[in-house]
Amino acid sequence: xxxxxxxxxxxxxxxxxxxxxxxxxxxxxxxxxxxxxxxxxxxxxxxxxxxxxxxxxxxxxxxxxxxxxxxxxxxxxxxxxxxxxxxxxxxxxxxxxxxxxxxxxxxxxxxxxxxxxxxxxxxxxxxxxxxxxxxxxxxxxxxxxxxxxxxxxxxxxxxxxxxxxxxxxxxxxxxxxxxxxxxxxxxxxxxxxxxxxxxxxxxxxxxxxxxxxxxxxxxxxxxxxxxxxxxxxxxxxxxxxxxxxxxxxxxxxxxxxxxxxxxxxxxxxxxxxxxxxxxxxxxxxxxxxxxxxxxxxxxxxxxxxxxxxxxxxxxxxxxxxxxxxxxxxxxxxxxxxxx
Amino acid sequence: xxxxxxxxxxxxxxxxxxxxxxxxxxxxxxxxxxxxxxxxxxxxxxxxxxxxxxxxxxxxxxxxxxxxxxxxxxxxxxxxxxxxxxxxxxxxxxxxxxxxxxxxxxxxxxxxxxxxxxxxxxxxxxxxxxxxxxxxxxxxxxxxxxxxxxxxxxxxxxxxxxxxxxxxxxxxxxxxxxxxxxxxxxxxxxxxxxxxxxxxxxxxxxxxxxxxxxxxxxxxxxxxxxxxxxxxxxxxxxxxxxxxxxxxxxxxxxxxxxxxxxxxxxxxxxxxxxxxxxxxxxxxxxxxxxxxxxxxxxxxxxxxxxxxxxxxxxxxxxxxxxxxxxxxxxxxxxxxxxx
DNA sequence: TTGAAAGCGCTACCAT
DNA sequence: ATGGTAGCGCTTTCAA
Numbered sequence: 072x073x074x075x076x077x078x079x080x081x082x083x084x085x086x087x088x089x090x091x092x093x094x095x096x097x098x099x100x101x102x103x104x105x106x107x108x109x110x111x112x113x114x115x116x117x118x119x120x121x122x123x124x125x126x127x128x129x130x131x132x133x134x135x136x137x138x139x140x141x142x143x144x145x146x147x148x149x150x151x152x153x154x155x156x157x158x159x160x161x162x163x164x165x166x167x168x169x170x171x172x173x174x175x176x177x178x179x180x181x182x183x184x185x186x187x188x189x190x191x192x193x194x195x196x197x198x199x200x201x202x203x204x205x206x207x208x209x210x211x212x213x214x215x216x217x218x219x220x221x222x223x224x225x226x227x228x229x230x231x232x233x234x235x236x237x238x239x240x241x242x243x244x245x246x247x248x249x250x251x252x253x254x255x256x257x258x259x260x261x262x263x264x265x266x267x268x269x270x271x272x273x274x275x276x277x278x279x280x281x282x283x284x285x286x287x288x289x290x291x292x293x294x295x296x297x298x299x300x301x302x303x304x305x306x307x308x309x310x311x312x313x314x315x316x317x318x319x320x321x322x323x324x325x326x327x328x329x330x331x332x333x334x335x336x337x338x339x340x341x342x343x344x345x346x347x348x349x350x351x352x353x354x355x356x357x358x359x360x361x362x363x364x365x366x367x368x369x370x371x372x373x374x375x376x377x378x379x380x381x382x383x384x385x386x387x388x389x390x391x392x393x394x395x396x397x398x399x400x401x402x403x404x405x406x407x408x409x410x
Numbered sequence: 411x412x413x414x415x416x417x418x419x420x421x422x423x424x425x426x427x428x429x430x431x432x433x434x435x436x437x438x439x440x441x442x443x444x445x446x447x448x449x450x451x452x453x454x455x456x457x458x459x460x461x462x463x464x465x466x467x468x469x470x471x472x473x474x475x476x477x478x479x480x481x482x483x484x485x486x487x488x489x490x491x492x493x494x495x496x497x498x499x500x501x502x503x504x505x506x507x508x509x510x511x512x513x514x515x516x517x518x519x520x521x522x523x524x525x526x527x528x529x530x531x532x533x534x535x536x537x538x539x540x541x542x543x544x545x546x547x548x549x550x551x552x553x554x555x556x557x558x559x560x561x562x563x564x565x566x567x568x569x570x571x572x573x574x575x576x577x578x579x580x581x582x583x584x585x586x587x588x589x590x591x592x593x594x595x596x597x598x599x600x601x602x603x604x605x606x607x608x609x610x611x612x613x614x615x616x617x618x619x620x621x622x623x624x625x626x627x628x629x630x631x632x633x634x635x636x637x638x639x640x641x642x643x644x645x646x647x648x649x650x651x652x653x654x655x656x657x658x659x660x661x662x663x664x665x666x667x668x669x670x671x672x673x674x675x676x677x678x679x680x681x682x683x684x685x686x687x688x689x690x691x692x693x694x695x696x697x698x699x700x701x702x703x704x705x706x707x708x709x710x711x712x713x714x715x716x717x718x719x720x721x722x723x724x725x726x727x728x729x730x731x732x733x734x735x736x737x738x739x740x741x742x743x744x745x746x747x748x749x
Numbered sequence: 750t751t752g753a754a755a756g757c758g759c760t761a762c763c764a765t
Numbered sequence: 766a767t768g769g770t771a772g773c774g775c776t777t778t779c780a781a
Binding site for chain 1: 412455457458459460461462464465470472479480481482483486487489490493494502503504505506507520521522523524525526544547548632661664665668687688690691692693
């Protein structure tokens with residue numbers, strides 16, 4: 072059987088209170104006793120039960136992380152950032168893939184509450200904000216990552232999506248493109264809407280209009296994106312510059328262009344969003360708007376831990392800046408089409 | 411404060427024993443009482459403490475998963491498979507990235523033990539098998555995923571790496587390639603060695619020899635792989651067929667070929683390994699040896715849970731079959747070089 | 750510097 | 766069909 076604090080105490084001829092003290096480095100224990108007890112714990116491979124400790128009021132030192140799909144490179148990279156920071160601070164993390172289904176979100180939320188995690192990070196879309204309110208009532212620390220839920224009073228770490236759209240537009244404009252289009256995620260994804268908004272406004276400021284039918288939506292998977300891009304690029308006078316709301320869609324566009332015999336970036340320029348590993352392995356490598364993924368994860372963890380420590384409850388809103396990463400998928404517009 | 415079982419009992423005017431029964435659906439409780447109590451739990455947003463339950467002998471319904479790096483698409487996909495199966499069976503999973511450092515592995519192992527996870531899955535390399543023995547002594551269920559540790563008596567789910575190498579060789583041979591090379595991971599990675607062994611033996615059986623200097627090693631990252639491939643393809647009479655031990659390396663080779671002005675698969679054919687999402691987004695898309703990632707994850711979880719249920723301790727060894735997935739990165743050998 | 754004892758929230762056994 | 770109660774392994778006063 073597993074050794075308990077009683078076994079150690081008995082073996083050392085002391086009380087469990089004393090053993091507890093040395094485990095936690097608290098109280099005043101003579102150097103001799105301390106060393107003696109440590110030796111015994113070692114010898115018996117004693118691992119204090121975090122479960123029992125948590126029951127007496129200590130934290131569980133476990134955080135929850137909800138994402139749509141951990142196998143998606145963007146979320147995998149985010150999870151890595153969250154895990155790293157958590158480890159540094161002494162916490163472990165339970166990762167949950169929700170497939171963006173509210174029902175799944177709700178079940179995971181309950182589960183994590185039952186396991187008494189110390190806080191939760193939410194990077195998944197939630198249709199019905201209501202399902203978060205029980206958490207807040209129980210004063211569970213919550214941080215939203217790259218999600219906007221203005222109605223809720225919770226910590227939030229996001230990027231400036233609009234700026235991302237602006238950066239993309241500026242780059243395309245500078246390259247002389249005038250026939251532009253965007254490949255966007257379904258309209259319920261608020262961050263995508265912001266990106267499109269930024270893109271459009273930047274165009275307007277430069278005297279261009281982004282027609283409604285130049286904004287196409289597609290589902291999250293490669294196949295759908297490619298289909299949509301195929302339609303878009305198959306049209307007469309197709310756009311020479313396409314802004315995609317994530318790297319996967321950009322890859323779909325890349326593949327569509329190739330299939331239609333269009334050369335990238337010679338015939339058509341493509342800009343992605345996220346700067347996941349995918350952006351670096353395509354050919355040509357993707358010019359894309361980079362999210363500071365590592366920062367996103369780190370800041371979210373920090374917000375949670377700060378709240379756990381300081382009891383400081385005022386929800387913080389942190390907004391990070393995206394950046395343009397120039398690779399090879401966007402180039403000069405064809406001469407005959409340039410202004 | 412959070413509601414406890416006592417609050418529910420008081421509110422319902424019953425004993426905590428009764429409440430416990432309805433929570434667990436055990437014992438005989440009148441329909442009326444049961445409904446009444448359920449209603450109260452609902453109203454008070456009561457979430458039974460899994461912590462307290464675990465302390466009384468129940469399981470924690472939590473599993474641990476150790477991988478080198480969750481942001482690596484292969485492990486991200488594996489993690490997703492593990493998570494899915496765990497969820498179906500009522501477990502959650504704590505994911506730990508070890509960066510293949512024994513010291514990290516050891517710390518995580520202790521941590522997970524302290525949190526009293528019900529079992530652990532190990533998909534990370536471990537130099538010193540010793541650090542697993544404490545687990546086995548404590549009779550902690552352990553399953554190795556895609557790792558060989560013959561010395562240890564634990565469950566194992568692997569793929570037939572040698573067969574993978576053979577499939578790659580056969581494909582290249584069928585396409586008429588005779589100048590072959592392999593890009594391998596460092597020799598301490600046993601699975602890579604097996605893949606190379608299979609590749610070489612298949613060549614031998616066909617009357618070809620794989621010279622020692624046609625086997626190149628590179629670190630895990632894209633950059634190193636590309637460098638090594640650059641060297642390999644820069645030589646006179648460079649190989650026309652390259653077998654890479656994972657998709658990332660194959661991408662490195664792809665990029666190297668492109669940089670040298672070689673066309674894939676016209677001038678050089680490349681085969682990868684793993685069939686992660688990366689294989690589908692490159693251009694040309696990668697012909698690769700697919701690992702049954704989903705099965706790997708599912709079977710590992712099943713082994714653990716079975717052990718938890720049946721007390722059946724005999725360590726199982728499960729070996730799954732890899733498959734050749736033909737895309738566009740491998741084609742006919744140049745005519746003048748064909749046999 | 751050390752120990753005794755009262756919980757923490759729950760399960761399970763034994764009564765009733 | 767329901768309740769009383771003894772732990773589970775630990776932390777934390779309060780005494781000694």
